[in-house]
Amino acid sequence: MTLSDSRSTTPDTRDRILDAAEALFVEHGLEATSMRMITGRAAANLAAVNYHFGSKDALIQAVFRRRLTELNRQRLAALDRIEAEASGAQIKPSQIVEAFFGTALALAADTEHGGSTFMRLLGRTYTEPNGFVRQFLAEEYAEVLERFLAALYGSLPGVPREEILWRFHFMMGAMSYAIAGTDALQLFAGTFDDADPQRLMPRLMSFLLGGLRAPLPTFVPTDERHGLDAA
Amino acid sequence: MTLSDSRSTTPDTRDRILDAAEALFVEHGLEATSMRMITGRAAANLAAVNYHFGSKDALIQAVFRRRLTELNRQRLAALDRIEAEASGAQIKPSQIVEAFFGTALALAADTEHGGSTFMRLLGRTYTEPNGFVRQFLAEEYAEVLERFLAALYGSLPGVPREEILWRFHFMMGAMSYAIAGTDALQLFAGTFDDADPQRLMPRLMSFLLGGLRAPLPTFVPTDERHGLDAA
């Protein structure tokens, strides 16, 4: 065997490196995390990363792929189940939203197996400037996005697809901030006591569905202000 | 004079460095942008950054402060105007949202004076892991956030403040992705033709207000699934 037996009682060097890198990437970012920081935290030799993964870039991909493959598999499985239960009938947008974002939030709530750590990393990586990371994420997400967007199109007939695409993008942003919330919100409001992850899910879901089902914007071609009526 | 006369016909070295750094920070990120890249693009000597700003960190702060001070000044002015016109009466949440996010989007639509460039940078910096950047942004935003959150609390009586705080956070995430949308969405959906910045404003506003005014989540203390009714 060459790589990743991965079925041993104590985590081998390869897994320790992945865990250390994941945690450090969240804490300092991809670029600011050095190989020496990673191998130091993993109690491995400096050359171990290049030996097991080939390069730092390959390690970054391995860190993301390890979690992302399983997350997207769960997402597709949830969508499959919904579509099977509907058996051709109309699917509610809330079901689709919950399948996509609920699965992610469930992983983000899993603090025992490092899922929470990874989701914080993933949330801030959607806007990562690093070119190869962006392309890698795009490829990893291609199938899932295609499936879920198609499902949303079908569940919201009459709504322009561009509008759905934008709103899905907005929902991704809200989710990203929701997951990173513990980091960012404490900077905003001094004391932010209610970071109960159990409440985060319904909070985000209400917000996302409210935004998704909001009245369509009335675009005024001139520079006249748009008229959104009150709350 | 010691620094920043800043009223000359041709941009001086200091301004050229700020513009170059701003553009490079968007393209490559803060850490991945080197002093040599900055001074090279600005047609300045390598030592010019340390001479005019003192350090790279100080330059980063200068890049953000230059735009952020004016943006937040406009935001507070818009809020002042709204509260003056209301003269004690109830203010609609849509007005507050538009004052905060509309001002930002207007800056993001200003491609002539680099406002668009900066807002893309700002959006991805909210989740920046770099410690000193986060603290700097928190300080720059402290007053504005306090004012706007207080205004939202007043305009949404009966809604728990924690809920408003979270939803404001979600709105920040949606706006961040909205501004970075041109970058990120083209990775998602292959051809994404409708990036008309004129339509972005009403699109985002509808979504934000829909999310802000969504029904409050019903939190179920057990692990029972939450019941959000359909679309």
Add this chain to the structure above:
DNA sequence: GTATGATTAAAACGATCGTTTTAATTGGAT
């Protein structure tokens, strides 16, 4: 026990980083 392949250890590689130092050049005021 010994050979063999996988892994770890230790040291060094060239490159680039942010910063500093020293010198040259500029532009006004006297």
Add this chain to the structure above:
DNA sequence: ATCCAATTAAAACGATCGTTTTAATCATAC
């Protein structure tokens, strides 16, 4: 014209980066 402060230019600093090389150690099959 001359001095002086501000700015620019050029070169080097030590530190750290990702990576590679070479040697030592480990585990296992024979």
